[in-house]
Amino acid sequence: MVSRITHFTVNGKRVQVDVEPRTSLADALRYDLKLTGTHVGCEHGVCGACTVIVDGAAVRSCLMLAAQAEGTHVVTIEGLPRGQGDVLGPLAASFRKHHALQCGFCTPGILTTAHALLSEEPNADAERIREVLSGNLCRCTGYISVIDAVLDARPAYQNQKTVR
Amino acid sequence: MYANDHAEAKSIRVSVDMKPPPFDYARAGSVEEAVALLARHGDDAKIIAGGQSLMPMLAFRMAEPKLLVDIGSITALRSIGIDHRGATLGALVRWRDIERHTALSQAQPLLVEAIKHVAHYQIRNRGTVGGSLAHADPAAEFPGIAVACEAEINVVGLNGPRTILATEFFLDSLTTALVPDEVIVSVRLPPWKPGRCWGFDEFARRRGDFALAGVALFYDREQRRTVEPRVAAIGVGRRPVRLSAVERILLGRVVDPATIREAVAVGTESIDPPGDIHAPGDYRRALLGVLLERALAKAAGLNLSEVA
Numbered sequence: 001m002v003s004r005i006t007h008f009t010v011n012g013k014r015v016q017v018d019v020e021p022r023t024s025l026a027d028a029l030r031y032d033l034k035l036t037g038t039h040v041g042c043e044h045g046v047c048g049a050c051t052v053i054v055d056g057a058a059v060r061s062c063l064m065l066a067a068q069a070e071g072t073h074v075v076t077i078e079g080l081p082r083g084q085g086d087v088l089g090p091l092a093a094s095f096r097k098h099h100a101l102q103c104g105f106c107t108p109g110i111l112t113t114a115h116a117l118l119s120e121e122p123n124a125d126a127e128r129i130r131e132v133l134s135g136n137l138c139r140c141t142g143y144i145s146v147i148d149a150v151l152d153a154r155p156a157y158q159n160q161k162t163v164r
Numbered sequence: 165m166y167a168n169d170h171a172e173a174k175s176i177r178v179s180v181d182m183k184p185p186p187f188d189y190a191r192a193g194s195v196e197e198a199v200a201l202l203a204r205h206g207d208d209a210k211i212i213a214g215g216q217s218l219m220p221m222l223a224f225r226m227a228e229p230k231l232l233v234d235i236g237s238i239t240a241l242r243s244i245g246i247d248h249r250g251a252t253l254g255a256l257v258r259w260r261d262i263e264r265h266t267a268l269s270q271a272q273p274l275l276v277e278a279i280k281h282v283a284h285y286q287i288r289n290r291g292t293v294g295g296s297l298a299h300a301d302p303a304a305e306f307p308g309i310a311v312a313c314e315a316e317i318n319v320v321g322l323n324g325p326r327t328i329l330a331t332e333f334f335l336d337s338l339t340t341a342l343v344p345d346e347v348i349v350s351v352r353l354p355p356w357k358p359g360r361c362w363g364f365d366e367f368a369r370r371r372g373d374f375a376l377a378g379v380a381l382f383y384d385r386e387q388r389r390t391v392e393p394r395v396a397a398i399g400v401g402r403r404p405v406r407l408s409a410v411e412r413i414l415l416g417r418v419v420d421p422a423t424i425r426e427a428v429a430v431g432t433e434s435i436d437p438p439g440d441i442h443a444p445g446d447y448r449r450a451l452l453g454v455l456l457e458r459a460l461a462k463a464a465g466l467n468l469s470e471v472a
Contacts, residue, residue, distance in 0.1 A: 001187065001188055004189060020182070021186075021189035021232065022182055022184040022222070024219075027182065043183050044219070044220040044223040044224065045219065045287065048284070048286060057260065057289035058286045059286050059289050059290050060286045062223075063215055063219040063220070063287070064290065065189065065212070065232075065234075067191075067234070068212075070191070070237075113285065113286065131285070134284055134370070134371045135283075135284025135285045135286050
């Protein structure tokens, strides 16, 4: 199969990948762009670990071909807002405070999902957060601490200046 | 040590295995271009839009197309129009577009309610109405709504455009009336009458999973009596089905507890759901009865305790 060059933006940087058409966006991010923060779990759209943000919307990067990313703006876990130096971004800080992760495999997908959600809906309530995160499987936490962490990160998104 | 890891990471690309079978990829700039590509490649080509059904099929190698024709950039297919002829959804309208559309919840309340049950947040951000119709999963919500509402599916092929009634579109599990060179361009739901009574309910083991069974129904009233009842079920057969036996019970009646009990008895008898790893057939039959009862009670504004 003829490989195909695809141009898009990742975390604000213009990139191009030259991959087989069947390559998923997840694999292109991990293997070609070395952005291994995006984790691949089930590879068929069930677990949510590979969630990235494409043109502002959280999507499963295993259910999207790299070729379909042409011209889009992709944000991965590596591109989420963070403070100066070693200071964590508001979501990551809140996840640490609330012990919202254990093994951490699902965490990139949960953080990108929560970031997309709070960017669009900074006032999302616990029920909405729970509904949205139903698309992310976590076998460690039991989700309670995850919901608490996302709720607690909302003020940073309600005051947009701090996360832009 | 880190330098070694990095060197390994660099070399890993050549040996990476991929779940999907190899295929070529073409991006269609227009519907005509997509049709031409389909016509040239026949059964070997498949349309991809949001990819939320096709990508898992490819990962499992349940589909092995030689060519994927991407229609995702034909932006004209992503419009939502509401007028006196009803609501017309372009094939590329995503679930999130329906959720966020301000006028649709008034114009098509049954549709909007059902769409809340479609998969998960991330999938709703990419999944399309055209893809759901073309994929034709018997448990999917949108095909069920299309059948209940007697939607018209507009397609374009080598022989030009044609309109297929949703009630004649779904032939079998994952099988539709589309011929290989046809592309879905839009679907039209007829106008929603003011004051219409309706209900939707489904049950899945986890939120966002495919329903084990689901019911979509509506009817209008003249002097409290039911006219034009429409009742459809998903997940209980090889395609979304109309429960015409239930519609016959409802027609001309007042939907009261006795009518609902009768409708449930007739409805559960009228289907023969297959069993699979998720649930035996008898379970789905019983479940359909419960969902039918709930949806009818909701439509009629009754408490379930009044029905039982």
